[in-house]
Amino acid sequence: MDLSNGLVAVDWGTSNRRVFVLDPQGNILRSSEDDHGILNCSDFPAEVAGIRADSGGLPILMAGMVGSNRGWVEVPYVAAPATLATLAAGVKWVEPGVGIVPGVSYLEGTAADVMRGEEVQLVGALALGAIGDGLVAHPGTHGKWVEIVDSSILRFRSVMTGDIFAALKAKSILSDLLAHPAGTGEAFIAGVDHALENPDLTAELFSTRARVLLGAAPAEDASSYISGLLIGSEVRTGLGRVRADNVPLIGETVLTERFAIALARAGRTTTIVDGDTAFIAGIRAIAGAAA
Structure with missing residues (x-):
């Protein structure tokens, strides 16, 4: 390339979908974000042609669900341990100058997991020197807790925290409580602490509603408490396999800051790596290795 x-x-x-037009040094010339995700796109070739036209015909490297079985062209996963070299070798060239990065799969006994998109940010964070070997957390709809060994993605576990919160908010017995804003104050911390100490997530979710009904807790605090409960439960799961005193967080600031609070309650320190910065660095590293 x-x-x-x-x-x-x-x-x-x-x-x-997010599009970043970069100059030869990797600086962002312009960027855009829209709702043309794979579920809202019916003509991928036309969409890609539009991106090329808007960028003056620059080469394009894509990542994420566009390479899934529901995207434009399915690109096989690269099996863990995955490195920059194996990801670059697995790029699918759909058209000249238009490629899709493969995701990563993990299978060991009954443990099975996949990622698409996060691998680019992980490679980018490694290229930037923002992370090294150890445990890395990537909060999101399906958060990833990744073990990096010898600069490779060795194993990982996904947690459906964001998906569950959205589902509870959209249609559950807790929907009315989750209509309140979710802050990061005392109620959030109480939810985190409970989840870190008790493996009773589904029962405690119902108890949250019961306390409100019985006048033992204010309704306006319930959303914050549930957010803390879910995030604390994810942190408990993510920290369960390996010892990690410092856990870097990759992603958007609003979400990573919540996880930083939860990790601090678990006695861990963290650094926050901007997701867009890591993604751009990762795409450039993969493009360079695939050239």
């Missing part, structure tokens, strides 16, 4: 004139990096997810 010729990167001498620049590159277009596309993070193409299920619901949304």
Whole structure:
């Protein structure tokens, strides 16, 4: 892939799509975000042609659900342990100058997991020197807790925290309580602490409603408490396999800050790595290795 004139990096997810037009040094010339995720796209070739036209014909490297069995072209997963080299070798060239990065799969006994998109941010964070070997957390709809060994994605576990929160908010007995804003104050911390100490998530979710009904807790605190409960439960799961005193967080600031609070309650320190910065660095690293 010729990167001498620049590159277009596309993070193409299920619901949304982000496009970054980069100069040869990796600086963002312009970016855009829309709701043309794979579930809202019926003509992928036309969409990609539009991106190319808008960028002056620069090469395009895409990642995320665009390479899934529900996307444009299914790109086989690279099996863990996955490295920059194996990811670059697994790029699917759909058209000249248009590629899709493979995701990563993990299978060991009954443990099975997959990721698409997060691998790019992990590679980018490694390239930037923002993370090294150890445990890395990637909060999101399906959060990832990843073990990095010898700069490779060795094993990982996904947790459906964001998905569960959204489902509870949209249609559950807790929907009315979750209509309140979820803050990070005392109620959030109480939820985190409970989850870190007790493996009773589904029971405690109902208890949250019962306390409100019985006047033992204010309704306006319930959303914050449930957010803390879910995040604390994820942190408990994520920390369960390996010892990690410092856990870097990759992603959006609003979400990573919540997880930083939860990790602090678990006695861990953390650093926050901006997700967009890591994604761009990862796409550039993969494009360079695949050139």
